[in-house]
Amino acid sequence: MNIEEYRGVWVFIEQRDGQLVDVGLELLGAGRDLADKLEVDLCGILLGHHVKELSNELFEYGADKVYVIDDPVLANYRTETYMKAVGDLVRKYKPEIFVYGATANGKDLASAVATEVMTGLTADTTILDVDVEKRLFEASRPAFGGNIMATILCKKHRPQMATVRPKVMKKLEPQPGRQGEIIEETIDLKEDDLRTKVLEIVRNAKKAVNLEDADxxxxxxxxxxxxxxxxxxxxxxxxxxxxxxxxxxxxxxxxxxxxxxxxxxxxxxxxxxxxxxxxxxxxxxxxxxxxxxxxxxxxxxxxxxxxxxxxxxxxxxxxxxxxxxxxxxxxxxxxxxxxxxxxxx
Amino acid sequence: MNILVCIKQVPDTKIIKVNPKTNTLDRSSAPAILNPYDAHAVEEAVRLKKIHGGKVVVLSMGPPQAKEAIKKCVEIGADEGYLISDRRFAGADTLATSYALYKAIQKLMDEDGIDLVLCGKHAIDGDTGQVGPGIARRMEIPPLTNVIKVEEVDPAEKMIKVRRKIENGYEIIQSTLPCLLTVEKEINEVAYSPLPNMLRAARYNPIVWTVDDLKDVDMKQLGLKGSPTIVGKMWPPAKSDGAQMLDDEGDVKKQAEKIVSLVLEKRELFEAKGGER
Ligand SMILES: Cc1cc2nc3c(=O)[nH]c(=O)nc-3n(C[C@H](O)[C@H](O)[C@H](O)COP(=O)(O)OP(=O)(O)OC[C@H]3O[C@@H](n4cnc5c(N)ncnc54)[C@H](O)[C@@H]3O)c2cc1C
Ligand SMILES: Cc1cc2nc3c(=O)[nH]c(=O)nc-3n(C[C@H](O)[C@H](O)[C@H](O)COP(=O)(O)OP(=O)(O)OC[C@H]3O[C@@H](n4cnc5c(N)ncnc54)[C@H](O)[C@@H]3O)c2cc1C
CATH class of the missing domain: 3.40.50.1220 (TPP-binding domain)
Incomplete structure (x- = not known):
């Protein structure tokens, strides 16, 4: 692998039922800083069905480009379809850094993609930084039940990937009307060839206690x-x-x-x-x-x-x-x- | 139905201590235990075996002491246990770990066939949850992560339905068999082991394989060499600057007044917000 070919900072944008999940916007905030330091584009990866419209919001929160794959097989998250789609994009466009929210599906996807494209993945990070000279991503995380913090590096493989805990990074103030480039790609999978099927999604009615949003x-x-x-x-x-x-x-x-x-x-x-x-x-x-x-x-x-x-x-x-x-x-x-x-x- | 469970021996992170001088973990401060999530995975495998027949095999990668964790699984009801143990596996990150385990799984598959692979949601030491999906990708079978309930299994139709925990709810997903599940603690209660299992476990000697027992191994993908990630710096998480103490010679009333004025300085917290209470 020629790591010099890999450029750009990518953020996986999770959506549920056509609604953006906050952690993706938070990661655009953190990714903006990394992309500026490395002088590259910040790109959102948006998969789903009827989701292209969400791109505008991503531009307002800091993305320069959004790669969109809009297809019925991507309507609900499934590892097999999302792994294929993301793997194809990585092979084609070669990002140097790629971060995902450490949600149930974000972690599942990142783990599968890391194996698919054979690269390193740092789990559940809470601090992100970059050594600009070496273009080396420094992702730090708690391990051993939170008893220790460790900085994980991935020197010889690209992309350098990490999952990041929700609520740790900060969204930017949205800039209304900020524009960017949408790049549309396709996926070549037929529903009949797939091995998994989401039968039902049940979300609890509004949570009685909402600690996450409390001031x-x-x-x-x-x-x-x-x-x-x-x-x-x-x-x-x-x-x-x-x-x-x-x-x-x-x-x-x-x-x-x-x-x-x-x-x-x-x-x-x-x-x-x-x-x-x-x-x-x-x-x-x-x-x-x-x-x-x-x-x-x-x-x-x-x-x-x-x-x-x-x-x-x-x-x-x-x-x-x-x-x-x-x-x-x-x-x-x-x-x-x-x-x-x-x-x- | 043959079920393979991947299990890891871990230090008990509830009691592990950090050496304040070297900022490394003092592993001798904590006993080694079977990863708690893996105990639930073995329990679930044993439960499914009772319904559908077949056998439960556990597999671990680790130092020779990890045999103890395998014996614990035999107590829970596993039929057989394999340990892959070799210096050449050492220093593996999750990519190299899933590769080594996959190579052992291939060998077990050739012998017997596997219908279902179970893993814990994560190991409480490395804490990544990345090994399970990695193994599934290598086996080219679907991973179903964060499973809280096996709803239905039909070995004849090669079909399974499970309930996955997701943010603020769950989903029911169906997959063909074989597939891989990673399990949450909610999936079952690990029952006390019956006496015959305890006796069998005490005498049981897990089968140990080295790299040389596995077939077609790409040495470059093993251990430290096969690991794209490396651990750089380590440090204890607590901030060292600490709190500014409001002592006031222990006068509680004064302390309370100080807190109140500190808090009220954060005016934005107390301004009206669209009438919502
Ligand atoms: C795998 C794992 C996951 C865990 N996850 C979590 C988690 O998500 N969240 C969590 O909170 N814990 C978690 N724990 C538990 C955690 O380790 C601690 O046991 C727990 O946080 C302790 O709770 P505590 O501080 O309320 O109680 P204690 O540790 O018992 O502390 C009580 C404190 O109150 C003080 N105190 C006593 N009387 C008074 C008084 N009259 N006025 C003022 N102060 C007083 C004492 O000095 C003491 O500091 C987890 C543990 C493990 C092993
Ligand atoms: C401080 C520190 C931080 C680390 N951070 C990272 C990181 O960010 N990324 C990374 O790739 N590696 C990391 N590692 C390395 C990682 O801990 C090891 O690769 C470890 O062997 C497997 O990862 P895990 O403990 O996270 O397992 P998990 O993926 O959390 O384990 C999930 C399940 O996989 C199975 N499993 C895992 N290990 C074994 C095994 N040895 N034998 C049998 N079954 C097993 C079990 O069923 C387990 O319940 C880190 C190590 C340290 C010391």
């Missing part, structure tokens, strides 16, 4: 002890109009549903404000929240690991300080409403 999360750990403690945390969340998060131990104690769990086996969140109340800061928890804009931790133990990933820390008993906070916020936010006439809720 403020008030999260409870085992330090809040019992139902009474959890109620106290809920009360604080209530005055702040925040969403309640939880550590796994709190979920396992039955104090709230798994929907509330933040972390490796829960959701990854990036709110503007994250309160960690009585949470020790195990890596399995912090991998899910360490990228929050501001983290405030409350814990009785001055050596709790949570303070290492927080911006502000208070060594205090949650049972003393949380009710005070609730009261202070209630007063402060009400006063504001009266003064300025702007209700926050």
């Amino acid at each position: 403020i999360i008030v999260a409870a750990g085992k330090g809040i002890k019992d139902e009474k403690g959890f109620k106290m945390v809920e009360a604080l969340a209530d005055v702040l109009n925040a969403t309640v998060g939880a550590s796994r131990d709190v979920v396992e104690a039955g104090l709230c549903g798994h929907d509330h769990q933040v972390g490796q086996t829960g959701v990854t969140v990036t709110p503007k404000l994250y309160f960690a109340i009585g949470i020790s800061g195990a890596v399995q928890h912090t991998v899910g929240m360490a990228n929050s804009e501001t983290i405030i931790a409350i814990n009785t133990d001055p050596d709790a690991a949570i303070f290492n990933v927080s911006h502000y820390g208070v060594v205090a008993d949650a049972f003393e300080i949380v009710p005070l906070l609730t009261e202070e916020f209630r007063k402060a936010l009400q006063v504001k409403t009266e003064e300025g006439g702007v209700a926050h809720v």
Whole structure:
């Protein structure tokens, strides 16, 4: 393989039922930076049926080009069809970097394509960078249950591929009317020749708890002890109009549903404000929240690991300080409403 | 129905420690266990065998100690276990791992035929989830990942229907056999092993193959040499700068006031948003 022939940064654009999945737009944001540093085009790879129109949105979020394959066999994600389509595009256009969202289907596809085109794939990355001189992609990821971070390199094979966790990268501000080039390709597969068939897709009705989109999360750990403690945390969340998060131990104690769990086996969140109340800061928890804009931790133990990933820390008993906070916020936010006439809720 | 399960021995990442001096993992700090997802894969294979007959064979690549993980699978109910173990496999990334396992699978196929391959959703150490789909691609069979339920299997018609977990829901997908599934923990509960299995496992000696036992192996695709990715830097994830502590000599009231004013500085959080509560 002559790696000099490979140029350009590609992003796999996942869509579900004709709707763009956020992680693709986030990766355009991260990819824009890589493409600018390498002075190459940023390209979106868009597969599906009746999806071409979505290209305009991709241009607004930073893509220079969009490769589209629009075909009924691509209507729903299947490894066999998507792997073939993406493999063909890679062989034809030779990108140097290719990133995918680390969703169920994104990971499935990237793993299959890596084997199909025989290249390296870094899993579940959270930090992306590039050594411009060597044109070497530096993709970093947590491994060993989040106990360690590692930078993975792929020196002699192209494309250099990675899956990237949702909610870690930032979308760009869309630029309305930004234009780009659409390149249409085809796929040569007949439904009758395929071995798999998607029979049914069931999406849960709107989730009761939407941690991913919350601006403020008030999260409870085992330090809040019992139902009474959890109620106290809920009360604080209530005055702040925040969403309640939880550590796994709190979920396992039955104090709230798994929907509330933040972390490796829960959701990854990036709110503007994250309160960690009585949470020790195990890596399995912090991998899910360490990228929050501001983290405030409350814990009785001055050596709790949570303070290492927080911006502000208070060594205090949650049972003393949380009710005070609730009261202070209630007063402060009400006063504001009266003064300025702007209700926050 | 012959089912092959790929299993990996892993350090228990719940208790593994990082050496703060070298930033590497202290493997001796954690016991080696059967990858928890693979235990569910073996359990599912044994369950399907009870319904459809055939046998359950497990395959692992790893150091000689990995025999213990294979014996654990025999406890769960696997019939046979193979370990491929050779220095020439060492240092493999997922591409080289799937190649080595595929070569062993080919040999097993020639002997007996395989209708279904099962893998765990991911291994808790490397944590990539890439090996299963890699094996499927090499075998040219469909991978069905993140399976939470086997809905239906018809060995005579060579058909399987499974439920795959996807974001915010699931899908039901049908495939021809043979195919490869990677399983989630929700697929089953790993039952306590019955005593006869325990006794059999205690005496069981897995079959060990080296590279020389496999056919038509391209040495360039094995181990470190066959791995396009390499691990560069490693470091512990926690930020070292740490939090700014609001102590106020432990005066809780003052601490609370400080937090409140810090939070209220983030004005954008408290401005009205289209009337939505
Ligand atoms: C494979 C795997 C996946 C995991 N996934 C997740 C995950 O997704 N999310 C997750 O959260 N965990 C996960 N865990 C569990 C994780 O390792 C920790 O066990 C868990 O996060 C600990 O929860 P905690 O901090 O609430 O409880 P603890 O570790 O028990 O900490 C309680 C804290 O509260 C403090 N405290 C006690 N009393 C008070 C008080 N009155 N006021 C203030 N503070 C007080 C204590 O000092 C302590 O720091 C996972 C583990 C494994 C092995
Ligand atoms: C810090 C670190 C980071 C790494 N990051 C990457 C990376 O980003 N990309 C990459 O390609 N490699 C990476 N590797 C290498 C990778 O861990 C190994 O290739 C490993 O042998 C297989 O990957 P996994 O543990 O992720 O398995 P997974 O793909 O997560 O395992 C899924 C399933 O495949 C089967 N399986 C996996 N390994 C075996 C085996 N040895 N024997 C039998 N069945 C098996 C099991 O059924 C398992 O449940 C990394 C290694 C380290 C130490």
